[in-house]
Amino acid sequence: MSRSSSGFVAGLTAVALAAVGFLAYQASASAPDHPGKTDKSPSASASRSPKDKKNPTALPAQSxxxxxxxxxxxxxxxxxVEASGKVKQTFKVTPGTVDPAPGSYTVTSRTGAVTxxxxxxxxxxxxxxxxxxVAIGFSAAVDGSTPRPDPSKKTGGIRQSRAHGNVMWQFAGITQKxxxxx
Structure with missing residues (x-):
């Protein structure tokens, strides 16, 4: 690489880093104290009414x-749950060892595949x-397993089957409640 193209690449890198730094500063200045948390009011804590004993898969009241x-x-x-309030789908999941607090949140990030x-x-x-x-969210193991996590490890992954992971991925985009x- 010639001396002038090295300088050009260095300049572009500096501009890119400055832009990322500026955007990170803007994001942190407007970020809530608890990322993803949108409402701390008592009604948003979604206190649960007694279970529907006739239909245990019924959508919880006050959700x-x-x-x-x-x-x-x-x-x-x-x-x-669709905008109309109709349940599109419901399914069992396997929680991690670290639970989220009851309340209302928004999806803050999504990743296609990771360890x-x-x-x-x-x-x-x-x-x-x-x-x-510990980051908390929904995911599916590539091998399709949903075993209970090792209680000695801090994990926030709420595991679901691969089929349910696909449905969740389609439904829950960034900012989804x-x-x-x-």
Whole structure:
């Protein structure tokens, strides 16, 4: 590479780094104290009414309104809810060892494929919050497994089958509302 093209590349790199730094500064200045958390009001904590004993897969009461993903900590179940309030799909999940607090969040990032904190290759990662420094979101193991995580490791992955991971990936884009109920 010639001396002038090296200088040109260095200049472009400096401009790119400055732009990324500026954008990071803007993002941090407008970011909430708890990434992904959108509402801390008591009604948003989605307090749960008694379970529907006749229909245990029924959408939890007080889980919000509009299009959203609802995740029940107690039931280890997810509901994908359309804007009309109709449940598009519901399915069981396997939680990680670190749970999100009940409340309303938004999807903050998505990754097509990566290795999970437990060392398992995962896909369709949909992150909506963090707790104790651990990212929390939905994912599917590439091998299709959903075993209970090692309790000695801090993991925030809420595992679902690959088929359900595909559905979640299509439904839950960036800024999609996620409501966590007890």
């Amino acid at each position: 919000g309104a509009g299009e959203r993903v609802v995740y029940s900590l107690e039931d280890e179940r997810v509901w994908l 999970g904190t437990d060392g398992v290759p995962i896909e369709h990662v949909v992150i909506f919050t963090s707790n104790d420094g 996620v409501v966590v109920v007890p």
